[in-house]
Amino acid sequence: MLSSSGGPLRTPTARDVRLLPKAHLHLHFTGSMRPGTLLELADKYGVRLPDALTSGRPPKLRATDERGWFRFQRLYDTARSCLREPDDIRRLVREAAEEDVRDGSRWLEIQVDPTSYAPLLGGLTPALEIILDAVDSASRETGLGMRVVVAANRMKHPLDARTLARLAVRYADRGIVGFGLSNDERRGMARDFDRAFAIAREGGLLAAPHGGELSGPASIRSCLDDLDAARIGHGVRAAEDPRLLSRLADRQITCEVCPASNVALGVYDKEGDVPLRTLFDAGVPLALGADDPLLFGSRLAAQYEIARREHGFSDAELAELARQSVRGSAAPEQVRRGLLADIDAWLTGTSVPTARDEAAPRDRADLPDPA
Incomplete structure (x- = not known):
């Protein structure tokens, strides 16, 4: 519903989206860091941060051209260089979990390329084990269900992706649930990574490559045709192709849409331009995500506020977005059932338990621990 000025109306009975139980399926590892934590770690290791990372405001980015993407990647790499010891990894993961719990997340699949941390953490396998141990500890401490999506880098050789x-x-029984493909989708064709994704799928992992953000619908079709994707990281450019929208809806392929990120990187000029309503009305399942809060300035609940404020999503529609995030996740069936019931409770005004409530031993039985 629109106001007389043409903007979406916010009803006075709108429920708090921070209390809406939801799953978070698109959060990058370094990008989840708190700005204050980055400043402390940079001081600890003597890393000189650019002004864009110290101003207290999200940096101005526009990654729709090569220069803009390079600047974004350089900022991300600078932040990552401040993660040097196992304690830094543990702190980042615990704080990311705390932020998600505060925003109503009850299940988080955090995405990481462990090769980026391997040189300072004793190698690829030790780095992954440190990350998985940190995720397990943070999950126990906060009550948040947490798992890992390991992501290959499009900018590296496909053989590296196969190794990953x-x-x-090999570590699927330790909490890895998916395999992704990140970095600039305009470079490194999805089909070049088909064998790596076949290895992952054959090993029981969910295929969740990035596509349809900086590149158009063809990028998404390649993820579907060449990588047999079960989820698409972003996927918003599907709105440009009605046939592709129908395909995603028919196959119920979840798109991990990150509205604030899309605007920050220049894919769309303003939040109201992100085609959330087009995707939703076409029947494409959506999972709103924060992407890289460190660089984009907003976390998970803010994405739901964007859907409400800029796209006129009602509470019932926000609840459906939360349900879609849960259905698109790799959470065990009993966890899904509990989350879906609690989403219904949010909508009807019934008391909804928080992730911290569920951290009690009697409730943790519903959340199988990684072996």
Whole structure:
């Protein structure tokens, strides 16, 4: 519903989206860091941060051209260089979990390329084990269900991705649930990574590559055709192709849409331009995500506020977005059932338990621990 000025109306009975139980399926590892934590770690290791990371405001980014993407990647790499010891990893993961719990997340699948941390953490396998141990500890401490999506880098050789896929499968019983493909989708064709994704899928991992953000619908079709994607990281450019929208809806392929990120990187000029309503009305399942809060300035609940404020989503529709995030996750069935029931309770005004409530031993039985 629109106001007389043309903007969406916010009803006075709107429920608090921070209390809406939801799953978070698109959060990058370094990008989840608190700005204050980055400043402390940079001081600890003598890392000189650029002004864009110290101003207290999200940096101005526009990654729709090569220069803009390079600047974004340089800022991300600078932040990552401040993660040097196992304690830094543990702190980042615990704080990311705390932030998600505060925003109503009850299940988080955090995405990481462990090769980026391997040089300072004793190698690829030790780095992954440190990350998985940190995720397990944070999950126990906060009550948040947490798992890992291991992501290959499009900018590296496909053989490196195969190595990473084999390692991810090897540690599937330690909390790895998916295999992704990140970095600039305009470089590194999805089809070049088909064998890595075949290894991951054969090992029981969910295929969740990035596509349809900086590149158009063809990028999404390649993820579907060449990588047999079960989820698409972003996927918003599907709105440009009605046939592709129908395909995603028919196959119920979840798109991990990150509205604030899309605007910050220049994919769309303003939040109201992100085609949330187009995707939702076409029947494409959506899972709102924060992407890289460190660089984009907003976390999970803010994405739901964008849907409400800029796209006129009602509470019932926000609840459906939360349900879609749960259905698109790799959470065990009993966890899904509990979350879906609690989403219904949010909508009807019934008391909804928090992730911290569920951290009690009697409730943790519903959340199988990684072996």
